[in-house]
Amino acid sequence: MTDVTELEQRIMTALDRIEYSAGQITSAPAAPDEDLAEELEIERDTNARLVETGQQNLARIERLETRVARLTNRLEAVDTENKRLSAVMGALRDTNKALRAANAEHLGAEAVINDDLQAENDALSAAREADLAELDDILSEIAPLVKEA
DSSP states (O other): OHHHHHHHHHHHHHHHHHHHHHHHHHHSOOOOOHHHHHHHHHHHHHHHHHHHHHHHHHHHHHHHHHHHHHHHHHHHHHHHHHHHHHHHHHHHHHHHHHHHHHHHTTOOOHHHHHHHHHHHHHHHHHHHHHHHHHHHHHHHHHHHHHHHO
């Protein structure tokens, strides 16, 4: 029986030591690891810079999407105008051909021919001016994009 009593005494002593050590661990303040704290601060700074860069990129993308939408609308309007001018030019060419044929048959109408040719010249001038205006619009939009790049 002494073995049991001795064994019991040893177990009680071990449990007391464990209890004392556990109390020491929970009551002692945990010392922060300076290296880990420094690494954490570096990661936070890096993360903040990445977030800021991402926000700047998103803002730039939104500005570019707005410009693309505006240019697309302009191009659609110019395309519509060009189609209209092409139709007018086609009609003028057809009329001009008919007038030349009438003149070749000596049916007269020199004044009508002159008026028609003048109208065709005016239409060509209008088409040229529309093309120049379109080029100016495109160049005015491209210039800031080139400067940003």
